[in-house]
Amino acid sequence: MRNKQPSLLTYNDVTPKEDFDNSRALISASRRQFMLQSSTVMLASGLAPSTLWAGNKIENIKKSMYSTKEKPTPYEYVTTYNNFYEFGTGKGDPVVNAHRLKTKPWSVTVEGEVGKPGVYDLEDILKRQQLEERIYRLRCVEAWSMVVPWIGFSLAELIKQMEPTSKAKYVEFTTLYDPEQMPGQNRRTLKWPYTEGLRMDEAMNPLTLMATGLYGEEMPNQNGAPLRLIVPWKYGFKSIKSIVKIRLTEHMPKTSWNEVASREYGFYANVNPQVPHPRWSQSRERIIGASLFTPKRDTEMFNGYGEQVASLYKGMSLRRFF
Ligand code: MTE
Numbered sequence: 001m002r003n004k005q006p007s008l009l010t011y012n013d014v015t016p017k018e019d020f021d022n023s024r025a026l027i028s029a030s031r032r033q034f035m036l037q038s039s040t041v042m043l044a045s046g047l048a049p050s051t052l053w054a055g056n057k058i059e060n061i062k063k064s065m066y067s068t069k070e071k072p073t074p075y076e077y078v079t080t081y082n083n084f085y086e087f088g089t090g091k092g093d094p095v096v097n098a099h100r101l102k103t104k105p106w107s108v109t110v111e112g113e114v115g116k117p118g119v120y121d122l123e124d125i126l127k128r129q130q131l132e133e134r135i136y137r138l139r140c141v142e143a144w145s146m147v148v149p150w151i152g153f154s155l156a157e158l159i160k161q162m163e164p165t166s167k168a169k170y171v172e173f174t175t176l177y178d179p180e181q182m183p184g185q186n187r188r189t190l191k192w193p194y195t196e197g198l199r200m201d202e203a204m205n206p207l208t209l210m211a212t213g214l215y216g217e218e219m220p221n222q223n224g225a226p227l228r229l230i231v232p233w234k235y236g237f238k239s240i241k242s243i244v245k246i247r248l249t250e251h252m253p254k255t256s257w258n259e260v261a262s263r264e265y266g267f268y269a270n271v272n273p274q275v276p277h278p279r280w281s282q283s284r285e286r287i288i289g290a291s292l293f294t295p296k297r298d299t300e301m302f303n304g305y306g307e308q309v310a311s312l313y314k315g316m317s318l319r320r321f322f
Contacts, residue, residue: 055217058131058151066207067135068304073146075215077289082222083140084241085189086175086182093184094222100181101242103226112172112247115163122226126212128161129153133216134209139271139285139303140236146288150230151219152211156204164200164248171203172196172253173229174245190256196240197253197267198231201312207232207305210243233302233309235269266322270313271303275322 072078080095087097106122131153139145159171177193179185185192202208209230212219219225224241231238237257247253257265264278273283284296302309313321 055213055220057217058213060131061151061216062130062132064132064134067133067149068137068147070135070137070147072135072149072215073287073289078146078148078214079220079222081146081288083142083236084184084222084224086184086192086194086242087222088184089189095220097183098221098225100183101176101221101225102181103221103242106226106244108227108243109245110162110247111245112249113165113168114248115165116161125158126153129157129210131212134230136209136230136232137303138230138232138236138239139299141265141269141277141282143280143282143284143299144286144288145297145299145303149215150209150211151213151216152209152230154206155208155210155229156206158210158246159203159248162246162248167250168248169200170249170252171198171200172245172247172249173198173240173243174247175240176242176244191259193244194240194256195253196229196238196255198238199252199312200248202231202309205309205312207308233271233305235271237265238269268313268318268321270309270318270322271299272301272318272322273299274301275319 081091082094083091084094084098087094087100107119108122108125109119111117131151133149133151135147135149137145137147155171173196175194176182177185179192198208209232211224211228211230212226214220214223219228224239227243228241229239229243252267255265255267258267271282276282283299285299286296287294300306
């Protein structure tokens, strides 16, 4: 067990861009708390982290042709180094706090420009979807990345089942708002509930995934259980977690990060090594889980998915519409 600690310490300690919001003090306090709590729990139980956070296996998963061949980031990193401000602003906060979230039963409200609005039970939604394993690289705006074997289904299929009207130009997603379960919502770090949005053609692209699990198991709460979005060619903040509402709209929806700092977080948020964030370069990224001596990786245009998505932005200035 002891030899797990130095590696955990290392990746947390070298986090760049903690200036994602003005929460430095909070982050280091919660990091200390996380290190203390997780090491105490693990030492007391004698369990490896992967055993502690194991969820239920998901059956009948198809392999996807959209998966990268790259080696996935170890489970321990994917599930302990998280951004989920509803559970705190430190990377180690979500794994410690997200157990408060009750994810079953879970319903999703479908509204706006659709032929079939309603409140749907997630179990019923899932009965109509083909689950796939898709190994995607998640590139965070903070200039780190990880490769995750997500499990999910195509958002396009779900949208077709909602029967969009001809006025549906955008999709808005909303996270649960419940400060009792999500104590981070008691602080004004973001305007709650967290919202995100996609243009309709982005939402209908076959790469866009609604994820319900990872590493063959149900989604751990800290990663956005029971339903989250994954848009692999965009910065990680577009991948909204714990979704309770999907609304099809005629006008571009407001999004949480854009509202809090519009100069820093655009609506499109396409991964683009040529357009720096106002406070740091986006040309390279740190690989989560790699040793301190591993060099940073060059960031790829559209996170490596240009062939499938570059045509969506033909004729658009990606510097202006960042
Ligand atoms: N969704 C909600 N509701 N709240 C959040 O704070 N953080 C975003 C995104 N989705 C966030 C969210 C950011 S900044 C990133 S990088 C990814 O989730 C992180 O996903 P992961 O923790 O599974 O790696």
